[in-house]
Amino acid sequence: MNQPPCREWLRWAIDAIEGDHSRSADTHLVRVDLAGLDGVDIYFKDESTHPSGSLKHRLARSLFLYGLCNGWIGKGTTIVEASSGSTAISEAYFARLLRLPFVAVVPPGTAQAKLAEIERLGGRCHIADSADIYTTAQQVARETGGRYMDQFTFAERATDWRGNNNIAESIFAQMMLEPHPVPHWIVVGAGTGGTSATIGRYVRYRPHSIGCARMAVVDPEGSVFAESWRTGRRDLVSDQRSRIEGIGRPRVEPSFQREVIDRMIEVPDAQSFAAARFLSDRLGRRVGPSTGTNLIGVLQLAREMIAIGEQGSIVSLICDGGDRYADTLFDDAWLRQTFADWDAAGDVLAGL
Structure with missing residues (x-):
């Protein structure tokens, strides 16, 4: 029996991450x-x-697998994260691997080199109006119909x-x-x-x-x-x-x-x-x-x-x-x- 298309994409996405x-x-x-x-x-x-150049590569990989296996990420899902740089860079790396749009919500004053790296990997940077990047990220996810990855909540449970x-x-x-x-x-x-x-x-x-x-x-x-x-x-x-x-x-x-x-x-x-x-x-x-x-x-x-x-x-x-x-x-x-x-x-x- 053929798998439903969503399951086919899920299998492809997990294989892509595991292959990487x-x-x-x-x-x-x-x-x-x-x-x-x-x-x-x-x-x-x-x-x-x-x-992707930092410790956050491990976290991003775990967050993507966690999101995929929980049914939160599908084909075409816009990925949104609140991050000052390194996590966003790593998530942009995996979003590009899975051909998904990515938006990094960053606080004012984030290093220009980090912003440039996010964009080099195909992501878009949204600079928050204030230090409250959490609320802004949630709003961006609602507006795009995307998934807010919320590293600050799921970091301790996404990794085995x-x-x-x-x-x-x-x-x-x-x-x-x-x-x-x-x-x-x-x-x-x-x-x-x-x-x-x-x-x-x-x-x-x-x-x-x-x-x-x-x-x-x-x-x-x-x-x-x-x-x-x-x-x-x-x-x-x-x-x-x-x-x-x-x-x-x-x-x-x-x-x-x-x-x-x-x-x-x-x-x-x-x-x-x-x-x-x-x-x-x-x-x-x-x-x-x-x-x-x-x-x-x-x-x-x-x-x-x-x-x-x-x-x-x-x-x-x-x-x-x-x-x-x-x-x-x-x-x-x-x-x-x-x-x-x-x-x-x-x-x-x-x-x-």
Whole structure:
């Protein structure tokens, strides 16, 4: 019996996404040697090498499969997302793969390089009149008859945290032959909360990591996640927008799961930018600001381990490449204009 046309298209769409995944190699786990941290091995999983250039490639793939299998996405469906850039770029990639229209609703001030990349992939950018990109995205979806993907709600449930090619499973597989195969800490930022939820659940699920691996989330200025983690409040809001694109939110997103997080570390923005510049120089290629935020958290935990005589490993992420931030992170004039204390921002990196 022939399948109905909608099922035929669904099978084609899932096969297209799975075929794209099969053509893509896993991301590398890069060991970073830093002076003064003897006994603590530091690794960064390089998510910038995904076809769409960032960690959000994994999320976008999961969101599309989730939407397809829930019957929310069909042939010709307009895909709409609220995003400051990286998720929109990754969703534009998959929308083009499935030959679907894509609209990214972005806040004012989103990096021009990110807007250009969305458009290069065939998407359309809709700049919201205010910081309330959620309501605007819902309105655009209604007007187009499309599907609002709502990464902030579905990030923690679209990915199979038990281990279906997710980032946590990949980290533990790649660490297997290292001197300290079970990390003492895994350090990530939170944008939607999906990555921290996936990793936090996985380390509780896998018997080799229970009681050993711990989940730390770094949070930039202007974000309410750290305060929510401390207090348990989910009604917190802020009128600030994070300078660290991709992480930090002015509200507690539905996908943020505080119970699976062992530690929150608040990081000053100037230190995040300084650390991203430092790591870019050390690696010989540019990384984005959120990777700098991760590095500051890694250093704090490593120094705490050394202070009490612990040895082990810490794993974090290179979230995206730095070429998208040429007019901010890699613009010396912008940094000095933005941060009055820029000259002292790198003090925490001294001696490395």
